[in-house]
Amino acid sequence: MDNPLVNAFFIGRALAEAIAKQTETALSDALSELGKFDAEQRERLRQFTEEVLEKARQEREASVQAQPASTSSYAxxxxxxxxxxxxxxxxxxxxxxxxxxxxxxxxxxx
Structure with missing residues (x-):
C-alpha cells in the first residue's frame, strides 16, 4: 500500500486544500481591510461635513450679531x-x- 501515485494524489489534494484555505483567508482579510478603509473614509467625510456646517452656522450667527439691531434703517x-x-x-x-x-x-x- 505504499504506492507512490496514491501518496502523490493525497499530497496534491492536501496541498490544494491548504492553498484554497490560505487564499480564502487572504481574500477575506483584504476585503475586511477594504471595508474598514471605506468606513473610515465615510466617517472622515461625515466629520468634514459637520465641521463645514458648524463653521457656516458660526459665521451666520456672527453675521447676524454684527448687523444693526434697528430695522428702521432703509437699504x-x-x-x-x-x-x-x-x-x-x-x-x-x-x-x-x-x-x-x-x-x-x-x-x-x-
Missing part, C-alpha cells in the same frame, strides 16, 4: 439684491467644490 433694494446674489454665487462655488471633492472621493473608492 436700497438693489444693494440687498446684490448682497444676496453674492451670497448665492459664493454658495454655488462652494457646492461645486464639494461636488468635485466628492467625485474624487468616489473615484478613489471604486
Amino acid at each position: 436700497p433694494a438693489s444693494a440687498v439684491d446684490a448682497d444676496l446674489q453674492t451670497i448665492i454665487d459664493d454658495l454655488r462655488a462652494e457646492i461645486a467644490e464639494l461636488r468635485a471633492e466628492l467625485q474624487r472621493y468616489r473615484s478613489r473608492i471604486q
Whole structure:
C-alpha cells in the first residue's frame, strides 16, 4: 500500500486544500481591510461635513450679531439684491467644490 501515485494524489489534494484555505483567508482579510478603509473614509467625510456646517452656522450667527439691531434703517433694494446674489454665487462655488471633492472621493473608492 505504499504506492507512490496514491501518496502523490493525497499530497496534491492536501496541498490544494491548504492553498484554497490560505487564499480564502487572504481574500477575506483584504476585503475586511477594504471595508474598514471605506468606513473610515465615510466617517472622515461625515466629520468634514459637520465641521463645514458648524463653521457656516458660526459665521451666520456672527453675521447676524454684527448687523444693526434697528430695522428702521432703509437699504436700497438693489444693494440687498446684490448682497444676496453674492451670497448665492459664493454658495454655488462652494457646492461645486464639494461636488468635485466628492467625485474624487468616489473615484478613489471604486
